[in-house]
Amino acid sequence: MSQTLQAAARFDAETTPLVEMRGIEKHFGGVVAVDGVSLDLRPGEVVGVLGHNGAGKSCLMRILSGAMAPSRGEIRIAGDVVEMGSPQDARAHGVETIYQTLALADHLDAPSNLFLGRELKTRFGNLDDKRMLAEARKVLATLNPNFTNLKDPVSSLSGGQRQVIAIARAIYFDVKILIMDEPTAALGPSETAMVADLIRKLRAQGIGIFLVSHDMHDVFDLCDRVVVMNKGKLVGAHDIDEVHKDDILSLIIKGELPTDWRPRNLGELEAAR
Amino acid sequence: MANISQPSQGAWTRMLPNSAAAFHRISALLTLAILVIAFSFASPAFLSVNNTLTILLQTSVIGLLGIGMTMVIITGGIDLSVGSVLALSGTVTGMMVKAGVPVVPAMMLGVCMGAACGLFNGFVVTKMKITPFVATLGMMLIARGAALQLTGAAPISQLGEAFGVLGNGALFRVVEMGDNGFPRVIFPGIPYPAILLVVVAIVASYMLRRRAIGRHIYATGSNEEAARLSGVLVDRTKLIAYTLSGALAGVAGNVLMSRLITAQPSEGVMYELDAIAAAVIGGASLMGGVGGISGTMIGAFIIGVLRNGLNMGGVSSFIQQIVIGFVVIGAVYIDQLRNRR
Incomplete structure (x- = not known):
């Protein structure tokens, strides 16, 4: 399990990640909404963030966007520890957010x-x-x-x-890190295609994107990597080409991969070795 | 059935002006014009220079309160304390003058007192997270109680001629000595309160339309969470709105007490309701995000003209209350009509 959390082999380990979240926790009274999540985002990477409603993904994204302070943990942007005390702080570090409610x-x-x-x-x-x-x-x-x-x-x-x-x-x-919370939920097909084009264009410019989505098709179409949250914990982080939709669904619902899981691209990986 | 009625409804709403706020302002302005025409037919003295200036004078206090009220209402709040703050500010000024402080600094102190009350309102609303209705209801009692306690509920009179200039003076006043030895007023002049109202209205309008703080006031009332996420300092915006409302109540208090040349701690009871009525008639929405100074000015003048015209017609002040009550309801009804589309 633990080695799967350190996926992202496609990206050079040398590059400093745009975002490094370390041990992020968020408590509401006795309720733990985010439970010790560590997550990276590299330049030009699109990371899908999945999970049930209430799994903690929106909460995690709100912490990164400065809308909510974490109870514990640290955030690094381009290697430097930063305080995300307010949305203005986040924007000053190049973190822009498209909220599901649109915030208009x-x-x-x-x-x-x-x-x-x-x-x-x-x-x-x-x-x-x-x-x-x-x-x-x-x-x-x-x-x-x-x-x-x-x-x-x-x-x-x-x-x-x-x-x-x-x-x-x-x-x-001047966006460097983009958080998109269900960006296509309200859109028709042509507008959805426009957003997909936009995401590819931004990725080519080296912008890092967190894409919170329920739409498996979007996730598999656009993301380089997918992370799954369940009950506040990060239960999986995989390169998109090593998992199937069923594997992701299993992570979302049960919080674990199917017992017989093998990387989808096992053949390629072994050939490379 | 629904299929038949819907197109006709669409045709009706398409006839409305593009901007809903403009539509409301036009209908309010039309109401004002109809009132003026009707009253001038009813009484020839209504349109005289003297009476016009009287209306200006009478409306200035409600107008000043209405401007502050409008800003607070646009943020989605309400300020029930302005009538009491008006009394406290005027009383403080009166006591200062009585204690020997020159009139101008004394009035400034009075306005500062109003601003301090407004700041406190803003603090209670933003930091203590108490709803504006309750917060300003508290201030309404506090300020009235303070004014009555400070003065022992007795009016402060004999404040000197200088104290009365703001409320009773006029610009371009032309007086001629008559043959009989009595002065004859050729042109009564533009009352200072009216000039003050115009200046304040222009500054407030400029602030709301052309400055970032104005945009933030609208954004806060329109969608507070969105404004916050967009980087608007929502709490600071509200603090400014409440403080300005308090300061303008202070200005209005000084104008009113100066007109009476007496500091009256029991003045201004229920003025907040007139100010709210002016804002609402002018198109402000108590839900926040909508409203404007020009609309509120029209609203204040509708109330002022109604009062004045009905007075001249010998209608009792009780009937006036009833009429104004119906006007408020009618204005909000029009507001809903435009929102329905």
Whole structure:
């Protein structure tokens, strides 16, 4: 079991991981939501994070995004120990998050949401709405060419458009580590394909991505590595080409691999040896 | 059946202006215009220069309170303490003047007292996590009690002429000595309180629309968790809103007491409700995230014009209460109509 947790053989051991989480714990009173999780993320790596609802994956991601303080454990970003006391801290370290709830202010328009908390300002400290609108138009057009209603409150937009704003907000700024919590849950097929393209593009740029998803197809299509949480613990971490969907399901449901499990790519591994 | 009714509903909502807030403002402005026209037919004196200035004067206190209230309401909160804070601030100023402090610094101290009450409200709401309704209800009792205790519930009078300038003075006042030896007022001038209201309204509007703090006030009321996750300092934003509301209650208190040239610790009872009514008539939503200064100004003037016009028509103040009550309900009903689409 323990050697499987140190998978990720495809990545050079020499590169400093973007993120190193060590012994992360989160307690709510007597309830242990995250129980001693250690997890790495390397540049240009997409790691799928799976588990039941309440398995602790969202909690772990919220800790990394600064929305929640861990009870114990440390986080290193590019080798340095950091304090993630607030979402601002996380952003300052290049950690951007796309929340499942999207975290949009419904009464504000798309540019206001995109720049919320880091508004562009003129020399006199006024809001530079013109420039924010122009920038928003640019970045939204790259994600969805049909996005034209930039001045409407986002409450009046479709689920897909709202998702696009949340994604745009994460990638517009200097992102190094991207956390995506169910990014395709609200999307139709073409928009899902767009997100998949985007993930590949970001990976090629050396950005590390945690992809929290229930969609096995997405996970196997996009991820380099998959980690599974069960009852707050990390119960499995595998390169995507050494497991089958059934192996992952077993990890999610029972917290362990099937007893007869052999790496899917055993032949390749032995040939390489 | 549903299939038949739905398209017609769509046609109706498509006729509404694009921005829901603009729609509400237009309907409120229309209401105000209808009121003015109706009252001027009912009483020829209604549209006179003198009466117009009186309305300006009467509305300035509710307007000042309404501006602060609007900011708090946009954050998703409410400030029930402004009427009491108004009384405490005016009383503090009056006591200072009585103790020999010059009028201007005394008034500044009074406004600071209001700001301190607002800051305390903000502290209770953000740090002690007490709902705004309860927090400001507490302050409503505290400030009123303090004002009454400090003065022994007695008004402070004989505060001197200088104390009355803010409330009774006017800009561009033209007075001519008549032949009979009595002064004749050619133009009564623009009352200082009205000028103060306009200045405060412009500054507040600029703050809400053009500054980051304004955007954060809207974002906080719209979706507090989203604002927090986006890096908005939600607690600081709320603290600022409550402090400004308290400070503006202090300003309003000084204007009112100055107009009376008496510091009255029992003044301003239920003014908070007028301020809330002004904001709500102007389109602010108690759910947060919606509202604006221009709307609140229209709301304040609807209340002011109604009071004044009904007074001139000899309608009792009890009936006025009833009418204003219905106006508030009507305004919120319109608000719901636009939200239904």
